[in-house]
Amino acid sequence: MVLLPALCYSEDYFVRTRATYYGSPDCLGTPTGACGFGEHGKTINYDANVAGVSRLYKNGTGCGACYQVRCTNPQLCTENGVKVVVTDYGEGDNTDFILSPRAYSKMAQSNAAAELFAYGVVEVEYQRVPCRYGGYKLQFKVHELSKYPNYLAIVILYASGKNEILNVEIWQEDCKEWIRMRRAYGAVFDMANPPMGAVNMRFQVQGSAGLTWVQAPNIIPSDWKAGVAYESDIELE
Numbered sequence: 001m002v003l004l005p006a007l008c009y010s011e012d013y014f015v016r017t018r019a020t021y022y023g024s025p026d027c028l029g030t031p032t033g034a035c036g037f038g039e040h041g042k043t044i045n046y047d048a049n050v051a052g053v054s055r056l057y058k059n060g061t062g063c064g065a066c067y068q069v070r071c072t073n074p075q076l077c078t079e080n081g082v083k084v085v086v087t088d089y090g091e092g093d094n095t096d097f098i099l100s101p102r103a104y105s106k107m108a109q110s111n112a113a114a115e116l117f118a119y120g121v122v123e124v125e126y127q128r129v130p131c132r133y134g135g136y137k138l139q140f141k142v143h144e145l146s147k148y149p150n151y152l153a154i155v156i157l158y159a160s161g162k163n164e165i166l167n168v169e170i171w172q173e174d175c176k177e178w179i180r181m182r183r184a185y186g187a188v189f190d191m192a193n194p195p196m197g198a199v200n201m202r203f204q205v206q207g208s209a210g211l212t213w214v215q216a217p218n219i220i221p222s223d224w225k226a227g228v229a230y231e232s233d234i235e236l237e
Helices: 038-042 055-060 101-105 113-119
Strands: 015-021 050-053 066-071 082-089 097-099 122-129 139-142 151-157 164-172 177-180 182-185 188-192 199-207 210-220 229-231
Touching: 015 101, 050 055, 055 082, 055 182, 066 097, 082 097, 082 101, 097 101, 101 113, 139 210, 151 164, 151 199
Parallel strands: 015 097, 050 082
Antiparallel strands: 015 122, 050 097, 066 082, 066 122, 139 151, 139 229, 151 188, 164 177, 164 199, 182 188, 199 210
16 A cells, blocks of 8 residues: 655635536536546546546646535535546636536535526635545556557556646566656556566656655556456555
8 A cells, every 4th residue: 555645736725716517418427538537437436526627637637636616605505515526628618617517516505506507607616635435446447449469558547635647657677667658648648569468567646745656566467458447455645
């Protein structure tokens, strides 16, 4: 288990902005979000409290970050608001958050959701909060577009705490060196012609102590398959 200190951000206090919501037939997140979480991004084990962001996307390093978002109209909204996970990129009418319908409705007081939806865009304030996944440890999912054995793309799931994953590298045994994967988009890292055999990885985490490399030896088996998530013993804090 790897315990990392919480990351101190400018979002550690409440920041004023605006939020809206997107259309969804099931009120869940979208499986085509820009972070690359796929079907997992519909709920991300956060009860579908997910969001698309603009400035907070940070070229993909903001994917998976958690925020407390609350609207500032006390007649309509609760004091605690809702906690959301970033799964997508999106720009609205001078908004920083485009929430799933489920997340947007949870900002409202009892019986006030319909009125809140009628506004369309609301004044909110937000702050960064730790992600909590109820015992899930870090998973390394082989992206569905991977092609064994010539193209490997991965996305890291369940990054708890207040951490950002900046880089991912694979150990090249014959060269005795770490080879950096490319950030393809969002939270997806890829590499053409990856090393054969079980995949040894390490990833760079931005935390309050600065930059930390966390190793995940043999985290992906030699016969890896597209679409499969491999669980580790790593838990970020």
